[in-house]
Amino acid sequence: MASGVLNRTAAALDWVSAAFDAPLARAVVFGIHIDGHLVVEMLLIVVILFQLSRKSYKPPKKPLTEKEVDDLCEEWVPEPLCPSITEEMQTEHPTLESAAAPHTVVDGKEVVNFASANYLGLIGHEKIVDSCISSLEKYGVGSCGPRGFYGTIDVHLDCESKISKFLGTPDSVLYSYGISTIFSVIPAFCKKGDIIVADEGVHWGVQNGLYLSRSTVVYFKHNDIKSLESTLEKLTRGNKRAEKVRRYIIIESVYQNSGQMAQLDDIVRLKEKYRFRLVLDESHSFGVLGNTGRGLAEHYGIPIEKIDIITAGMGNALATDGGFCTGSVRVVDHQRLSSSGYVFSASLPPYLASAAIAAVDYLEDNPSVLTTLKDNITLLHKGLSCVPGFEITSNPLSPIVFLKLKKSTGSQDRDLQLLQKIVNRVLHEDSVFLVTSKRSSLDKCRLPVGIRLFVSAGHSESDILKACGSLKRVTDLELA
Amino acid sequence: MVRLPYLTALTTLFSYGLLFAFGQMRDFFRKLLETDGSDFLRSVPVFAIQGYAPICLGLEDFYTRRLYLRIQDCFNRPIASAPDSWIDVVKRYSKDNNKTLHRTSETSHCINLGSYNYLGFAAADEYCTPHVIESLKKYSPSTCSARVDGGTTKLHAELEDLVARFVGKPAAILFGMGYATNSAIIPSLIGKGGLIISDSLNHNSIVNGARGSGATVRVFQHNSAAHLEEVLREQIAGGQPRTHRPWKKIIVIVEGIYSMEGELCKLPEIIAVCKKYKAYTYLDEAHSIGAIGKSGRGVCELLGVNTADVDIMMGTFTKSFGSCGGYIAASKEIIQHLKKICPAHFYATSMSPPAAQQVISAIKVILGEDGSSRGAKKLAQIRDNSNFFRSELHKMGFEVLGDNDSPVMPIMLYNPGKIPAFSRECLRRNVAVVTVAFPATPLLLARARICISAAHTREDLIKALEVISKVGDLVGIKYFPFEPQNAAPHNALKKLE
Ligand SMILES: Cc1ncc(COP(=O)(O)O)c(C=O)c1O
Numbered sequence: 001m002a003s004g005v006l007n008r009t010a011a012a013l014d015w016v017s018a019a020f021d022a023p024l025a026r027a028v029v030f031g032i033h034i035d036g037h038l039v040v041e042m043l044l045i046v047v048i049l050f051q052l053s054r055k056s057y058k059p060p061k062k063p064l065t066e067k068e069v070d071d072l073c074e075e076w077v078p079e080p081l082c083p084s085i086t087e088e089m090q091t092e093h094p095t096l097e098s099a100a101a102p103h104t105v106v107d108g109k110e111v112v113n114f115a116s117a118n119y120l121g122l123i124g125h126e127k128i129v130d131s132c133i134s135s136l137e138k139y140g141v142g143s144c145g146p147r148g149f150y151g152t153i154d155v156h157l158d159c160e161s162k163i164s165k166f167l168g169t170p171d172s173v174l175y176s177y178g179i180s181t182i183f184s185v186i187p188a189f190c191k192k193g194d195i196i197v198a199d200e201g202v203h204w205g206v207q208n209g210l211y212l213s214r215s216t217v218v219y220f221k222h223n224d225i226k227s228l229e230s231t232l233e234k235l236t237r238g239n240k241r242a243e244k245v246r247r248y249i250i251i252e253s254v255y256q257n258s259g260q261m262a263q264l265d266d267i268v269r270l271k272e273k274y275r276f277r278l279v280l281d282e283s284h285s286f287g288v289l290g291n292t293g294r295g296l297a298e299h300y301g302i303p304i305e306k307i308d309i310i311t312a313g314m315g316n317a318l319a320t321d322g323g324f325c326t327g328s329v330r331v332v333d334h335q336r337l338s339s340s341g342y343v344f345s346a347s348l349p350p351y352l353a354s355a356a357i358a359a360v361d362y363l364e365d366n367p368s369v370l371t372t373l374k375d376n377i378t379l380l381h382k383g384l385s386c387v388p389g390f391e392i393t394s395n396p397l398s399p400i401v402f403l404k405l406k407k408s409t410g411s412q413d414r415d416l417q418l419l420q421k422i423v424n425r426v427l428h429e430d431s432v433f434l435v436t437s438k439r440s441s442l443d444k445c446r447l448p449v450g451i452r453l454f455v456s457a458g459h460s461e462s463d464i465l466k467a468c469g470s471l472k473r474v475t476d477l478e479l480a
Numbered sequence: 481m482v483r484l485p486y487l488t489a490l491t492t493l494f495s496y497g498l499l500f501a502f503g504q505m506r507d508f509f510r511k512l513l514e515t516d517g518s519d520f521l522r523s524v525p526v527f528a529i530q531g532y533a534p535i536c537l538g539l540e541d542f543y544t545r546r547l548y549l550r551i552q553d554c555f556n557r558p559i560a561s562a563p564d565s566w567i568d569v570v571k572r573y574s575k576d577n578n579k580t581l582h583r584t585s586e587t588s589h590c591i592n593l594g595s596y597n598y599l600g601f602a603a604a605d606e607y608c609t610p611h612v613i614e615s616l617k618k619y620s621p622s623t624c625s626a627r628v629d630g631g632t633t634k635l636h637a638e639l640e641d642l643v644a645r646f647v648g649k650p651a652a653i654l655f656g657m658g659y660a661t662n663s664a665i666i667p668s669l670i671g672k673g674g675l676i677i678s679d680s681l682n683h684n685s686i687v688n689g690a691r692g693s694g695a696t697v698r699v700f701q702h703n704s705a706a707h708l709e710e711v712l713r714e715q716i717a718g719g720q721p722r723t724h725r726p727w728k729k730i731i732v733i734v735e736g737i738y739s740m741e742g743e744l745c746k747l748p749e750i751i752a753v754c755k756k757y758k759a760y761t762y763l764d765e766a767h768s769i770g771a772i773g774k775s776g777r778g779v780c781e782l783l784g785v786n787t788a789d790v791d792i793m794m795g796t797f798t799k800s801f802g803s804c805g806g807y808i809a810a811s812k813e814i815i816q817h818l819k820k821i822c823p824a825h826f827y828a829t830s831m832s833p834p835a836a837q838q839v840i841s842a843i844k845v846i847l848g849e850d851g852s853s854r855g856a857k858k859l860a861q862i863r864d865n866s867n868f869f870r871s872e873l874h875k876m877g878f879e880v881l882g883d884n885d886s887p888v889m890p891i892m893l894y895n896p897g898k899i900p901a902f903s904r905e906c907l908r909r910n911v912a913v914v915t916v917a918f919p920a921t922p923l924l925l926a927r928a929r930i931c932i933s934a935a936h937t938r939e940d941l942i943k944a945l946e947v948i949s950k951v952g953d954l955v956g957i958k959y960f961p962f963e964p965q966n967a968a969p970h971n972a973l974k975k976l977e
Contacts, residue, residue, distance in 0.1 A: 076726055076727075081760050093627065097634055100625060104630075141608075142804050180663075205827065205828075313829065331535070340685075343684075345798075352621055
């Protein structure tokens with residue numbers, strides 16, 4: 001069959017060539033002997049060129065008339081700016097009537113406070129308040145400008161050098177808001193095409209930074225070294241392109257969403273093996289971990305230079321506000337020109353920088369406060385370990401003690417409602433202020449929700465026992 | 481708008497070209513001479529040797545090294561006082577041609593034309609400061625907790641009500657930082673399938689918020705209601721890209737005063753267009769709230785726009801109120817929705833209580849609820865000061881951008897060489913000014929920016945004008961030489977004295 005077609009085609013071609021050959025026989029143009037098949041080929045080429053030069057077929061485009069656009073605009077109905085309110089979740093939260101110290105007044109009643117990340121118990125500390133007052137009198141409240149435009153006040157520079165001296169890093173840079181630190185730092189260093197390996201349990205600030213960076217983000221299992229290693233291996237093995245782009249690992253030292261602690265020794269080993277840079281958010285470990293409070297690196301006895309970029313919010317252990325990023329001079333200088341939250345926002349109010357200096361001073365002078373904190377954490381762990389229906393998922397050293405439901409109801413919302421009910425009863429019946437790990441619907445973290453207790457060195461033994469007792473009593477009733 | 485003279489454009493381009501050529505040449509020779517690569521080109525860092533890609537890409541870094549570092553003494557100048565009408569600028573020196581700067585303990589006392597201290601609340605204030613200190617003692621500097629946990633104090637609740645009342649909206653929500661207010665709220669209002677139409681000169685926080693939201697972003701020409709209408713028609717008719725489904729919702733984002741231009745938003749025209757096309761409006765009043773309007777209520781009051789017509793009103797406390805943080809004011813439903821989903825409300829440390837108290841006290845002064853007429857005086861003073869300064873600058877022949885009543889007035893410099901010259905010469909004569917260049921402005925449109933405060937006295941302003949005029953002659957930036965009838969700025973100044 002096929003050969004038949006071929007034969008006939010060959011015959012037809014022969015015939016056409018012969019037909020052309022005849023009149024043009026022995027015609028020679030510029031020394032080239034022209035015979036039939038050349039003519040046929042020329043013709044074919046002309047046809048192909050003609051076809052190519054034609055525009056491909058498109059339905060004729062008729063722009064909409066003004067009238068049609070008017071009609072479309074007329075017909076368009078936008079969704080409302082926000083969905084209509086449903087009553088399912090409370091939006092009113094307990095109102096504090098005094099400082100958020102270990103004992104505070106909530107809605108007119110004195111309570112024991114486990115809701116503030118006041119790890120060192122510095123809220124209301126006299127030295128801190130005094131340094132704030134003298135700063136307020138000298139500098140006023142706000143700085144009225146970004147760092148570039150006369151918003152750099154000498155206390156900012158002092159605070160930056162205090163922090164780097166404390167941590168033993170070459171330089172550091174202050175941000176005016178804790179959460180803006182990490183979400184500005186990530187896009188300042190990670191751009192389109194770069195590779196980021198991040199823990200799946202990172203908090204929203206990190207998630208936002210990852211999103212804004214437009215880099216390729218790969219998540220590994222929450223606090224799972226094996227998963228991290230296989231991710232790194234997969235990304236780099238035989239991948240020539242990966243060698244040319246910047247590569248980062250982004251983790252938290254103590255995860256806000258679970259209280260677990262990163263295994264820095266293994267991570268540093270992996271980072272060096274695969275040549276990734278390490279970005280570490282120390283918001284809940286700076287001033288807490290290590291013998292002198294210098295954070296996760298000190299806890300593991302790892303030289304701080306091994307971590308390329310460290311960020312931390314100062315609204316926790318230091319009991320002030322704002323945040324900092326520290327690292328090599330180059331890392332810091334780069335941020336001063338290209339980190340959006342640093343360049344485009346008014347600088348930290350000077351009294352908050354003074355408070356941070358005073359807080360670091362305090363920590364240097366009183367390292368024993370860390371022992372108190374550790375003892376409190378241990379005590380709380382022991383007390384909570386037998387609360388029915390709950391398990392502790394946080395690290396025994398984490399100042400965030402995280403209680404997870406042993407048996408989830410199956411939906412995060414219903415879990416949260418149940419937890420909230422427990423927490424509300426604990427507050428109203430026993431005057432102990434605890435919080436659930438509430439989630440914004442924009443948060444992509446899928447770790448289980450739970451009850452979070454922020455331990456402070458300012459808590460007394462009886463405060464802690466009271467919290468444990470109350471929680472046990474209420475869960476017995478609620479989960480029975 | 482900017483009227484860039486042809487010759488100036490040419491010389492400016494030439495200057496940048498020269499800087500670029502010499503920079504490249506120097507890089508080339510350094511590469512030849514320095515083989516060990518230790519200090520060489522910060523773009524080929526030690527990291528590269530270890531097999532890490534460099535942190536900075538070549539050209540970005542080139543700009544920093546060869547242009548910015550040469551004039552970096554004009555930026556980030558530390559001060560050793562409150563950012564009041566006069567500041568103590570800390571003197572710095574450099575031993576390596578400006579690559580690194582070192583602080584000294586010496587300061588120079590300068591008139592401050594740089595800070596956003598529009599109403600003069602930056603320094604200690606007879607009414608605010610005692611209240612702030614009282615709150616500090618009561619609440620400490622921080623709550624160490626987010627608003628949804630233990631971060632809501634009575635002050636926060638009070639300030640939310642007060643802000644809502646002040647700006648003329650039913651409800652408000654607070655954040656500890658203006659930048660984060662924009663960048664966290666916009667994603668809470670709109671997402672995939674929505675359209676954000678943003679003014680081309682909007683602040684970086686808005687740009688980042690829009691990007692973070694996942695919505696499609698289109699830009700309209702700065703302050704042009706006609707172009708906004710064009711974009712709206714095109715987008716509504718065309719729908720979403722590829723699928724052509726209708727947009728879920730459209731939000732138009734504008735600012736009250738554009739901080740790099742000093743221009744007021746053409747709000748009435750823009751609102752009219754938005755209403756016609758059912759787009760929602762988002763107004764960022766960072767620079768305008770407190771600073772303009774008869775009772776300090778911002779552009780809406782100044783331009784006679786009903787606040788009910790603006791869906792979302794955003795503002796910051798870092799400027800007129802001399803504090804920190806930001807707010808969103810809107811209908812009760814929207815605020816409740818935001819309180820239910822905004823991540824910054826859930827996860828960020830709540831606004832520092834003494835800072836909240838500062839805003840409460842400042843608004844009370846503005847409203848006259850402190851029992852004095854200081855607020856009204858401040859508001860009159862900032863308007864007088866701004867209009868006086870602007871008209872004097874015009875008379876001197878400077879090219880000044882912006883509208884009357886706006887306390888922000890950029891003076892065009894254009895040439896890269898004139899940026900440090902203007903800044904340093906002013907500083908030498910004890911006037912602290914802000915200069916802005918690429919990338920904050922387009923490459924050819926470098927400028928100095930003056931921010932006037934109600935705390936400036938007439939003598940301060942006259943002294944500053946004299947210095948600026950003298951430096952302007954020296955540097956050659958009086959691009960529009962005076963017409964005869966207002967030829968003598970100095971005479972005018974003398975008369976005023
Ligand atoms: C228009 C606009 N929005 C937001 C901000 C950010 O405010 P903040 O400095 O309080 O972070 C600024 C500040 O420069 C601004 O100009």
